[in-house]
Amino acid sequence: MSHHTTSIAGHGHGDHGQDHANHGTVKSYIIGFLLSLILTFGSFGLLMVEGVPRGWILPGIMVLCVVQLLVQLVFFLHMGTSESQRDNLQAFIFAVFVIAIIVAGSLWVLHNMNANMMPGM
């Protein structure tokens, strides 16, 4: 289509460097995928493999969860500190801040209420 070809010619070289930073490469997707695989098997392994000390399981799956979130944010969603990503990063950090208040606050308040209920209720 003519529309398509003109827009390619119009953008051309100027955007190319930025394109790479924003869209990732085959290599970055493969790295992200392999890391995610390892972290997922690690998480499930902690509970599915016999003989893992019980004290390791809870901190283990929490750490693996957070690490995998970061891996996918960086390698799949291309979140970073580059100029084009700054607004997205700010919105994300704000969302995480609000989520922390909501989740931690809910758990705190409702745990207290549960703890102060009459016995047997």
Place this chain on the structure above:
Amino acid sequence: MSHAATVQPHGSGAHAGHHEHHDDGSKTTMGFWIYLMSDLLIFAVLFATFAVLGNATAGGLTGKEVFELPFVLVETMLLLVSSFTFGIAMLNMYAGNKGKLIGWLVATWVLGAGFVGMEIYEFVHFIDIGASPTVSAYWSAFFTLVGTHGLHVTFGLIWILIMIDMVRRYGLDATNKRRLACLSLFWHFLDIVWICVFTFVYLLGVY
């Protein structure tokens, strides 16, 4: 489209128009990102609800009694691989390979449909054995949280089908690229939410 026709008569004007067009795309992606952040808040509230009601099983079945980790691991793999195939689809889009883009989108769709199919099977199975949303607050919270994620994936599947058709009809024009960029964010975002689901619902449920 008439765009190509306007390029010829006045060069500089078309250039300005082009810049505007480009800005428009990035603003749409930014706006879509803000939507995703608000969606993240919905999930956060559902996770908080699930956590608060984690022990409210009213003497009925608990998650520990019915969750099967190998099943959840396969679900997780389907979604994770689909996230990867979507990434490869996007790289082909930026490279202008329309055919490969569609091929990888189809692969993503099949994997995503496999995930939704497994989830529906799991839900039906749970309800069959007596772990339905009406049994206890725990199961209400479970079906709401996991079901909301499943619905998102379902809508993602519909969106992928629409985009496959759009790309076949209109090729890789700016509009389709912008929409696919948003869909890509949506799909990866759902994989990220699923990481929290399998960790906090299934793994902690079995722990």
